[in-house]
Amino acid sequence: MKEIKTIGILGAGTMGGNLAQLAATRGFEVLLYDIEARQRENALSRTAAALDKGISRGSVTGEEKEAVLGRIQGTASLEQLEAADFVIEAVVEDLKVKQELFSRLDGICREDTVLCSNTSSMSITSIAAATKRADRVAGMHFFNPPTVMKLVEVIRGYHTSEETAETVKQTAAALGRTPAEVRRDTPGFVVNRCLFPFLLEAIHIYEEGIATKEDIDTAVKLGLNFPMGPFELMDLAGLDTFIPITEYFFSEFKDPKWNAPQSIRAVIRAGRYGRKNGRGWYTY
Numbered sequence: 001m002k003e004i005k006t007i008g009i010l011g012a013g014t015m016g017g018n019l020a021q022l023a024a025t026r027g028f029e030v031l032l033y034d035i036e037a038r039q040r041e042n043a044l045s046r047t048a049a050a051l052d053k054g055i056s057r058g059s060v061t062g063e064e065k066e067a068v069l070g071r072i073q074g075t076a077s078l079e080q081l082e083a084a085d086f087v088i089e090a091v092v093e094d095l096k097v098k099q100e101l102f103s104r105l106d107g108i109c110r111e112d113t114v115l116c117s118n119t120s121s122m123s124i125t126s127i128a129a130a131t132k133r134a135d136r137v138a139g140m141h142f143f144n145p146p147t148v149m150k151l152v153e154v155i156r157g158y159h160t161s162e163e164t165a166e167t168v169k170q171t172a173a174a175l176g177r178t179p180a181e182v183r184r185d186t187p188g189f190v191v192n193r194c195l196f197p198f199l200l201e202a203i204h205i206y207e208e209g210i211a212t213k214e215d216i217d218t219a220v221k222l223g224l225n226f227p228m229g230p231f232e233l234m235d236l237a238g239l240d241t242f243i244p245i246t247e248y249f250f251s252e253f254k255d256p257k258w259n260a261p262q263s264i265r266a267v268i269r270a271g272r273y274g275r276k277n278g279r280g281w282y283t284y
């Protein structure tokens with residue numbers, strides 16, 4: 001495997017911003033691309049705030065903070081990704097947007113650069129089809145927040161080579177994460193294929209008036225020993241990301257069980273996206 005020094009990250013939102021922090025903390029140079037200046041600035045200020053917390057706890061020095069921040073370069077120019085040795089895309093969960101970016105990246109990045117998507121659900125094979133290097137495209141699915149959550153699902157698209165899967169696993173390890181391989185490219189891979197039926201069922205229980213969302217969260221936390229209840233978890237992940245994932249499942253499996261219920265659609269329509277804007281199922 002060639003040496004990876006610079007990681008390109010596309011999208012500076014909930015996932016991309018925290019991924020940039022993780023990669024820079026682990027000593028990588030980071031090119032953080034987003035079309036929104038506000039998102040790039042927020043990502044850097046969230047990283048600075050997290051490092052300040054580390055300083056106040058005594059786990060990070062002022063020098064380390066400056067070094068980590070110095071390794072993250074925000075950019076609005078995709079062309080700058082030419083310098084990346086490895087790319088992780090974490091933009092909105094929209095297949096067309098991802099395909100368009102991968103097609104452009106294919107023309108910009110060096111031939112040997114592996115391109116990964118952090119998609120929660122969508123086909124890696126379809127994303128790779130937008131490039132002429134389908135063997136060097138893979139899924140690299142982190143969990144929220146990547147600086148805390150240890151798992152990375154490594155997903156092989158139809159054409160992903162053995163060497164590419166190995167590079168992704170080694171990069172996950174270099175980021176201090178534990179890779180789990182997903183051998184077939186199917187909607188939601190392993191974790192979200194398990195998680196979404198559970199989240200949807202929690203919403204149905206709430207809609208049927210069986211329990212309040214607070215009591216459902218308490219029941220799941222104390223009864224199943226989960227660290228968060230389903231409504232708390234949806235708020236953390238971002239409610240606006242929830243709908244495209246369920247719609248993708250529905251479009252692939254044609255099973256109505258994947259249809260997002262009205263109550264979550266109503267919450268999103270009211271502009272409540274979860275913790276990211278301070279209000280979702282709950283108000284923060």
Ligand SMILES: NC(=O)c1ccc[n+]([C@@H]2O[C@H](COP(=O)([O-])OP(=O)(O)OC[C@H]3O[C@@H](n4cnc5c(N)ncnc54)[C@H](O)[C@@H]3O)[C@@H](O)[C@H]2O)c1
Nearest residue numbers: 011012013014015035036039090091092093119120144237
């Ligand atoms: N939130 C989670 O818990 C979670 C967990 C794992 C994976 N994911 C996946 O990660 C990806 C990002 O999710 P998120 O929650 O960070 O979303 P988000 O809405 O917080 O951030 C998305 C970012 O993409 C940017 N963007 C949109 N279109 C763009 C374009 N054409 N070019 C460049 N940037 C663009 C937006 O400005 C925004 O900053 C999605 O594919 C999602 O499914 C999310």
